[in-house]
Amino acid sequence: MPWDLLIRNGQVVTRDGAHRLDLAIEDGKIVDIAAEIRGSAREEIDAAGLHVFPGVIDPHVHFNEPGRTDWEGWATGSAALAAGGGTTCFEMPLNANPPTLDGPSFDLKRAAAEASSLVDFGLWGGLTPDNLDTMDELADRGVIGFKAFMCPSGIDEFRHADLDTLQKGMEIAAKRGLVVAVHAEEPGMLDQSISKVAGADWQAYLASRPMLAEDIAARLAVTAAELAGCGLHIVHVSHPHVLSGIVYARERGSNVTCETCPHYLLLCDDDLRSIGARAKCSPPLRSCQDMWGMQSHLLHDIDFVVSDHSPAPESMKVGDDAFAIWGGIAGVQSTLPALITLYHESNRDYEQRKSNHERLRGELAVVNIPLGDYETLTLERIAKLTATNVAERFGIANKGEIARGFDADLALVDLDATYTLTRDMLLDRHKLSPYVGRQFRGLVKRTIRRGETIFLDGKMVGTSRGRLIKPRGEK
Numbered sequence: 419m420p421w422d423l424l425i426r427n428g429q430v431v432t433r434d435g436a437h438r439l440d441l442a443i444e445d446g447k448i449v450d451i452a453a454e455i456r457g458s459a460r461e462e463i464d465a466a467g468l469h470v471f472p473g474v475i476d477p478h479v480h481f482n483e484p485g486r487t488d489w490e491g492w493a494t495g496s497a498a499l500a501a502g503g504g505t506t507c508f509e510m511p512l513n514a515n516p517p518t519l520d521g522p523s524f525d526l527k528r529a530a531a532e533a534s535s536l537v538d539f540g541l542w543g544g545l546t547p548d549n550l551d552t553m554d555e556l557a558d559r560g561v562i563g564f565k566a567f568m569c570p571s572g573i574d575e576f577r578h579a580d581l582d583t584l585q586k587g588m589e590i591a592a593k594r595g596l597v598v599a600v601h602a603e604e605p606g607m608l609d610q611s612i613s614k615v616a617g618a619d620w621q622a623y624l625a626s627r628p629m630l631a632e633d634i635a636a637r638l639a640v641t642a643a644e645l646a647g648c649g650l651h652i653v654h655v656s657h658p659h660v661l662s663g664i665v666y667a668r669e670r671g672s673n674v675t676c677e678t679c680p681h682y683l684l685l686c687d688d689d690l691r692s693i694g695a696r697a698k699c700s701p702p703l704r705s706c707q708d709m710w711g712m713q714s715h716l717l718h719d720i721d722f723v724v725s726d727h728s729p730a731p732e733s734m735k736v737g738d739d740a741f742a743i744w745g746g747i748a749g750v751q752s753t754l755p756a757l758i759t760l761y762h763e764s765n766r767d768y769e770q771r772k773s774n775h776e777r778l779r780g781e782l783a784v785v786n787i788p789l790g791d792y793e794t795l796t797l798e799r800i801a802k803l804t805a806t807n808v809a810e811r812f813g814i815a816n817k818g819e820i821a822r823g824f825d826a827d828l829a830l831v832d833l834d835a836t837y838t839l840t841r842d843m844l845l846d847r848h849k850l851s852p853y854v855g856r857q858f859r860g861l862v863k864r865t866i867r868r869g870e871t872i873f874l875d876g877k878m879v880g881t882s883r884g885r886l887i888k889p890r891g892e893k
């Protein structure tokens with residue numbers, strides 16, 4: 419019997435590095451992996467000269483459908499993710515309308531995704547003051563976890579969780595074995611800061627959201643999760659000091675993970691001033707030193723790198739008032755290329771990066787926060803940051819790595835390709851990525867989801883749709 423698909427001669431990125439291996443695929447699963455697989459298949463792909471990564475699992479996207487499909491939608495959002503080597507996403511409970519706060523809203527979003535998504539998908543449920551009594555409905559339907567905002571979210575129908583709400587919601591999540599993810603910025607500190615800034619330019623916006631607000635909120639969330647016995651995930655960490663607090667909690671035994679985004683690794687406050695609205699996010703971009711500091715932690719302390727793709731129509735990204743412009747960075751297509759670019763740079767600029775790390779280590783030692791040694795980024799680490807660690811944290815069976823028995827979710831990448839990202843390469847709806855015009859290394863040539871090619875040489879292909887992914891429920 420021939421296989422469905424054979425992928426020959428690729429440099430396959432497994433847990434212990436990249437090796438030239440063949441892959442045999444049957445019924446959407448990897449059934450054999452070996453230096454040379456004999457036999458034939460209905461389809462054969464020669465991956466000579468390409469690296470084969472696990473398909474990106476992006477656990478933080480806002481596709482905004484139903485309700486705000488004009489901001490993105492499942493068809494365009496999932497196409498753009500696939501163009502960046504993505505095969506699975508977890509969609510956030512806010513920005514779609516209705517927000518995912520109860521069973522019926524979950525069902526609506528699931529139906530929209532099943533109709534249009536090219537990639538497999540998990541759905542986050544919300545944790546807000548309005549839905550503590552419907553969190554169990556969401557858990558019954560298979561949410562990936564619960565997302566809470568500690569400060570106003572910008573969406574009126576998704577209210578932020580005060581500490582009492584957060585604590586109660588964490589207790590419910592803990593009973594269901596689900597993780598709570600928090601947007602960590604402390605609202606009292608944000609109020610104080612905004613009352614002191616003058617004007618409405620980018621500098622004022624940066625000053626209105628200080629690192630201390632993020633740091634305090636992350637520490638409060640850790641304490642609340644420890645008291646509730648709940649797994650905690652801090653989303654979009656922007657600053658190495660916040661990160662070091664999380665590492666410190668983890669070393670004390672706290673069940674906490676964290677993510678950062680390519681924009682905190684590639685962009686800094688100077689870029690917000692020059693790029694403008696397309697680079698507005700919260701927490702905001704930090705200093706260039708902080709950006710270097712974040713890069714130096716990719717090897718150990720950061721669990722995932724995620725897009726936090728948060729698009730909006732161009733009409734919401736214009737104006738003179740930095741506070742009124744809609745915040746959110748639309749970069750869903752660029753996570754894997756961003757990390758491959760950093761991989762090449764980290765090998766080239768090793769001494770400079772190491773000295774940045776040593777400086778930070780000295781500063782943090784003063785406040786008794788330990789940091790590890792600096793090492794260069796590796797390909798197997800990139801696979802962990804973009805896929806393996808996500809699947810493990812949320813208990814996603816058979817996804818996140820290239821191994822026998824796993825789903826054949828694969829990204830075939832020309833690792834050495836150098837190119838400038840242009841707007842016509844983007845497949846999301848509004849194409850307002852802050853990375854347009856930037857030079858990247860690592861070009862995704864083909865994306866395969868459960869054995870089916872869904873993206874090939876710049877274009878979407880494939881006809882089948884993604885399906886709902888549920889967590890196992892135990893951590």
Ligand SMILES: [Zn+2]
Nearest residue numbers: 478510726728
């Ligand atoms: Zn987000």
